[in-house]
Amino acid sequence: MGYEHIKLPESGDKIRVDNGRLVVSDQPILGFIEGDGIGVDITPACMKVWNAAVEKAYGGKRKVHWAELYLGEKAGGIYGGDYFPAETLEAVKDLVVSIKGPLTTPVGEGFRSLNVSLRQTLDLYACVRPVKYYQGVPSPLKKPGEVDAVIFRENTEDVYAGLEYESGSDENRKLAKFLREEMGADFFEDAGIGIKPISAYGSKRLVRKAIQYAIDNDRKSVTLVHKGNIMKFTEGAFRKWGYELAAEEFGDVTITEDELWEKYDGTAPDGKIVIKDRIADIMFQLMLLRPAEFEVLATMNLNGDYLSDSLAAEVGGMGIAPGANMADNVAVFEATHGTAPKYAGKDMVNPSSLMFSGCMMFDYIGWPEVTRLIEQAFEKVVGDKVVTYDFARQIDGATKVATSGFADALVEAIQQS
Numbered sequence: 001m002g003y004e005h006i007k008l009p010e011s012g013d014k015i016r017v018d019n020g021r022l023v024v025s026d027q028p029i030l031g032f033i034e035g036d037g038i039g040v041d042i043t044p045a046c047m048k049v050w051n052a053a054v055e056k057a058y059g060g061k062r063k064v065h066w067a068e069l070y071l072g073e074k075a076g077g078i079y080g081g082d083y084f085p086a087e088t089l090e091a092v093k094d095l096v097v098s099i100k101g102p103l104t105t106p107v108g109e110g111f112r113s114l115n116v117s118l119r120q121t122l123d124l125y126a127c128v129r130p131v132k133y134y135q136g137v138p139s140p141l142k143k144p145g146e147v148d149a150v151i152f153r154e155n156t157e158d159v160y161a162g163l164e165y166e167s168g169s170d171e172n173r174k175l176a177k178f179l180r181e182e183m184g185a186d187f188f189e190d191a192g193i194g195i196k197p198i199s200a201y202g203s204k205r206l207v208r209k210a211i212q213y214a215i216d217n218d219r220k221s222v223t224l225v226h227k228g229n230i231m232k233f234t235e236g237a238f239r240k241w242g243y244e245l246a247a248e249e250f251g252d253v254t255i256t257e258d259e260l261w262e263k264y265d266g267t268a269p270d271g272k273i274v275i276k277d278r279i280a281d282i283m284f285q286l287m288l289l290r291p292a293e294f295e296v297l298a299t300m301n302l303n304g305d306y307l308s309d310s311l312a313a314e315v316g317g318m319g320i321a322p323g324a325n326m327a328d329n330v331a332v333f334e335a336t337h338g339t340a341p342k343y344a345g346k347d348m349v350n351p352s353s354l355m356f357s358g359c360m361m362f363d364y365i366g367w368p369e370v371t372r373l374i375e376q377a378f379e380k381v382v383g384d385k386v387v388t389y390d391f392a393r394q395i396d397g398a399t400k401v402a403t404s405g406f407a408d409a410l411v412e413a414i415q416q417s
């Protein structure tokens, strides 16, 4: 297919999906979107590290052929003000696997989130955010090594879907009249109104992915996180549908927490995954005080957004927290943090969030050796206290380096390993 502005690399093979499995050659084309704000700093730095690790791992036998795709401000410049070009969406689907930097969303006005639009348009229904501790990283916890969880956040529904009606608008007036007169609802006159859709379909496919992940990665529990005591028919329904799905589709490998205590005296038998649930507010305390009890978390969209930033802080902060937006095959990996505008273009921030999102991508395409090299190099460089500003302010005697300097130190460590 011909693109207007996207230039696919001259060599390399597109990733294909065959019978639900990725077919990846030794010369795959991967898409990348630089991102707004600090995207200009972290994306080139990560490219250096990823390419060095691929070269070291496979000695030239394997190589990534990168295809630049455009979203956000850079797209606006290229496509005459279009921040969300249709051909980028086509290319993301066509290439199957891509990685993106952060994209700006204005607060309280302007366009809706490009990130959310991307997730909804391509139905990238699971936002997967692993949270684990690397040696040497500064943490506020006494035992940060106990944090090793993966958040599966529903990515298309909830108040995050953007169904909102502004106070004073015609739509708001119409909806408010309907709610008051036909549904008996009572609320203040000038209230802005948001809608919170949570479906069985959306909840079950998310929980299915979380349980499948637990099975594939030998994790012992999946916790459904919800505020179902208050929002009974949305968050409470998410919990109910989660348990239903576990029983219907994974009944042979899952047990509930009640069964764990009633039948097994608190110790799950080998091969059984415990499905449990916790109310969202207490989950923030539990993940601080007893993180070892939680391995896979399944959440709705907004709770997962809050929880993932909070957990990131336990293992080094936003500069290091990776993530992915996934459909059944198409995946767009991305940093968990945003565009951090005050640091944009200053070659200052930590590139590790995007870098580890890239590691998730290499694992996804079946190149785990790349991840291993990057993780080892990261622990070596951070262990030597060579770090970007965010870690430097928490580590006594640190050598503070730029984004590019940190990437160079990682490349050197990879080459010497």
Ligand SMILES: NC(=O)C1=CN([C@@H]2O[C@H](COP(=O)(O)OP(=O)(O)OC[C@H]3O[C@@H](n4cnc5c(N)ncnc54)[C@H](OP(=O)(O)O)[C@@H]3O)[C@@H](O)[C@H]2O)C=CC1
Pocket (backbone or CB within 6 Å): 038, 101, 102, 103, 104, 105, 106, 115, 318, 319, 320, 334, 335, 336, 337, 338, 339, 340, 341, 349, 350, 351, 352, 353, 390
């Ligand atoms: N997926 C995406 O594309 C996302 C986009 N956004 C968008 O980003 C914009 C800014 O959002 P904001 O709430 O300020 O959140 P940001 O994540 O952009 O920044 C908040 C703070 O987090 C720290 N931080 C973020 N990234 C890094 C990094 N790589 N290295 C070190 N520290 C980092 C900085 O902390 P400190 O000040 O302490 O140094 C920064 O000021 C908004 O438009 C928002 O919509 C937000 C989240 C995700």
Ligand SMILES: O=C(O)CCC(=O)C(=O)O
Pocket (backbone or CB within 6 Å): 103, 104, 105, 113, 114, 115, 116, 305, 336
């Ligand atoms: O889309 C945005 O601008 C913010 C999204 C966000 O915070 C997230 O997905 O973690």
Ligand SMILES: [Mg+2]
Pocket (backbone or CB within 6 Å): 305, 306, 309, 336
């Ligand atoms: Mg967020």
